[in-house]
Amino acid sequence: MRILSYNIHKGIGGRDRRYRFGRVLAVIESANPDIVCLQEVDRNVRRSRFHDQPQLLVDYFGDRQPLYQMNVRLKEGGYGNLLLSRWPMASHHQISLRHEERKPRGAQLAVLKTPEGLLHVVHWHLGLVERERRWQVRHLLTHSLFRAADNLPTIVIGDSNDWRNQLAESVLGPHGFHQVTAPISRFRTFPSYLAMGSLDKAFVRGEISIRQARVVRTRLARIASDHLPLIVDFHLNGQPKAEPEGEAARPRS
8 A cells, every 4th residue: 555645746847846737637647646745735826826726636636535734824715735545434533733833733634444454643733943843742642532543553654854864763763653754864855956955754553563654755756746756555454354345446557
């Protein structure tokens, strides 16, 4: 199974500053992920031509279950996180991670009915200040909605803004999470055209086996956004379970 995390920067190129949403669609399609986790997805905002980007993505990838979370509200619309899943959601929740008066942030929680069993996906976009990020992670890990899925294999993924790579050891490690995106020298994603910061990270807990984790460094990915996408290929441990009826996975290209 494949999960992709991508801060799409509202479809605006990191270097040319042009809005070209088709480039984002092409980058995602080329990776052929089963689960798509996107940050900074616009809806009804002037800079992105008032496009409903969540709907554009749903229409383009027609076989996906969507979950949209608008975190930042602007005069015309706003932007936030979007989760798309090839498989149905047994449950889903959205949690505010806003800390004090800082910019609103959020996390999406979804339990997916994958061909190999139930998977708890946590998709987030954290803040810019280390103290804020630590509060956000602790708030999430102790939240009743998160703890309701403690018995399931869990993957936490998204734009962590964790420049100094502190979250794994200080907060997530004590809760049993292992960082997939290490060493950070192999997972530099920002800025896309000259990636120096390892901001887009993935952590797992429970019966999950990682086959491969990598950053997409194609020419198109370097210009489509200010972040590079992160891909993680994985299996759930144990005997694979039958696919939910009508949810057969598309062949990998």
